[in-house]
Amino acid sequence: VRTALIVPAAGSGVRLGAGRQKALVEIDGRALVRLALEPFVAVAHIVEAIVVAPRGAMAEIQNALKGMTWPGCELRVVAGGETRQDSVRSGLGTIESEVSLVCVHDAARPLVTQATIMRVLAAAAEHGAATAASRPSDSLRVVREDGTTQPVDRDKAWLVETPQAFGYDLFKRAHQHATAVRFAGTDDASLVEACGGATIAVVESDALNLKITRPEDLEVVSVLLRTRSTRTL
Numbered sequence: 001v002r003t004a005l006i007v008p009a010a011g012s013g014v015r016l017g018a019g020r021q022k023a024l025v026e027i028d029g030r031a032l033v034r035l036a037l038e039p040f041v042a043v044a045h046i047v048e049a050i051v052v053a054p055r056g057a058m059a060e061i062q063n064a065l066k067g068m069t070w071p072g073c074e075l076r077v078v079a080g081g082e083t084r085q086d087s088v089r090s091g092l093g094t095i096e097s098e099v100s101l102v103c104v105h106d107a108a109r110p111l112v113t114q115a116t117i118m119r120v121l122a123a124a125a126e127h128g129a130a131t132a133a134s135r136p137s138d139s140l141r142v143v144r145e146d147g148t149t150q151p152v153d154r155d156k157a158w159l160v161e162t163p164q165a166f167g168y169d170l171f172k173r174a175h176q177h178a179t180a181v182r183f184a185g186t187d188d189a190s191l192v193e194a195c196g197g198a199t200i201a202v203v204e205s206d207a208l209n210l211k212i213t214r215p216e217d218l219e220v221v222s223v224l225l226r227t228r229s230t231r232t233l
């Protein structure tokens with residue numbers, strides 16, 4: 001199934017506080033945006049990959065991707081927007097190829113595996129919409145504004161991650177609808193759902209698919225990446 005990949009990498013990384021944009025932060029000499037993109041290179045279905053960069057760091061992102069070879073795929077860097085949703089919409093607007101699916105994966109998740117990618121794409125091809133997710137290990141509790149609290153049934157709760165993937169027409173419609181009704185979602189699956197497009201298939205990630213948000217996440221991910229690379233040596 002011909003697929004376009006959008007990698008939102010235009011955030012500033014305020015919570016990481018690394019003194020530069022998060023996607024440019026390096027682990028063992030490779031920028032996060034590159035680490036998050038590399039697992040996709042072996043996925044044959046991807047014919048176009050769009051990295052959405054911070055407006056003021058287009059050249060730096062280009063530079064971080066220099067030397068990456070991706071046969072059969074056109075790799076491009078475009079400028080992002082104020083919010084993640086704006087950035088994804090910008091990327092979506094630049095898709096040039098005829099594709100049936102669009103996959104979205106955050107530059108902040110460099111641990112994604114090829115197995116997870118393949119299963120999310122397969123689920124999206126079958127159901128129209130799919131997301132990677134994992135099960136919480138802690139107990140969950142909702143805290144309301146009036147101070148009352150309530151437990152959440154953990155067996156039904158999932159932590160939503162990327163990659164997510166959607167039918168191309170459905171995804172375009174979802175972003176148009178969100179813009180029209182001013183719906184702001186924290187992920188793309190909620191936009192698709194809000195336009196009544198599809199039910200979202202939930203695919204359990206096959207390994208820790210951590211998102212780098214705070215400095216301690218960077219330490220954990222560095223260790224995990226090193227362990228993985230020595231394992232495959």
Ligand code: CTP
Binds near residue numbers: 012016083108
């Ligand atoms: N993102 C984006 N455009 C934005 C904001 C975020 O493309 N205007 C991307 C980020 O680059 C990241 C992903 O969306 O890959 C998830 O966002 P988040 O983890 O919140 O990253 P930041 O917004 O950079 O971090 P912070 O919220 O701490 O500033």
Ligand code: MG
Binds near residue numbers: 011
């Ligand atoms: Mg953010």
